[in-house]
Amino acid sequence: MAASPRPPGGGGPGGEGLGRSCGGFTAKIHPSADGRCRPLSLVVTPGQRADCTQFKPVLEKICVPRVGLGRPGKKPDGLAADKACSNRPCREYLRRRGIRHAIPEKTDSQAPRLRKGSRGGRPPGFDEEHYKKRNTVERAINKLKHARAVATRYDKRGCVFLGTVTAAALVIWLRT
Structure with missing residues (x-):
């Protein structure tokens, strides 16, 4: 039997985007959303992939629509993320791009910092008022899951599933 050219369970090009996680053999959607719960960018990975590893690819795919004429912007006004993205590489990336952010500090990184004096x-x-808007991403995921094909993930190929999720995102954009 010949070896498959696809990466095993890979989320790369030609991969299936499926992997083991606590929920079983699944895929994970990493979205970004605007203030009206509309998806701005989507990345599909195997289920065991961590959120912080997909932080940069998700932000680099963002196209913020403009009100008037002109190309879409690549930089959001602000970002609210959970503690999974509270690490030095993510914060340096945001600082380098000039994006304001509200990411709480992890408690396990607070103790060593305080110990050093x-x-x-x-x-x-950390801006608590800005962080309260983080639930817009969770609400955007729930809107995507209103499409049965996204919620059940019948598509076997990762690129086909990404197309299904993109079609569900387009429906959300057309309804608002």
């Missing part, structure tokens, strides 16, 4: 540096800035 003044050498530990100051805590990262």
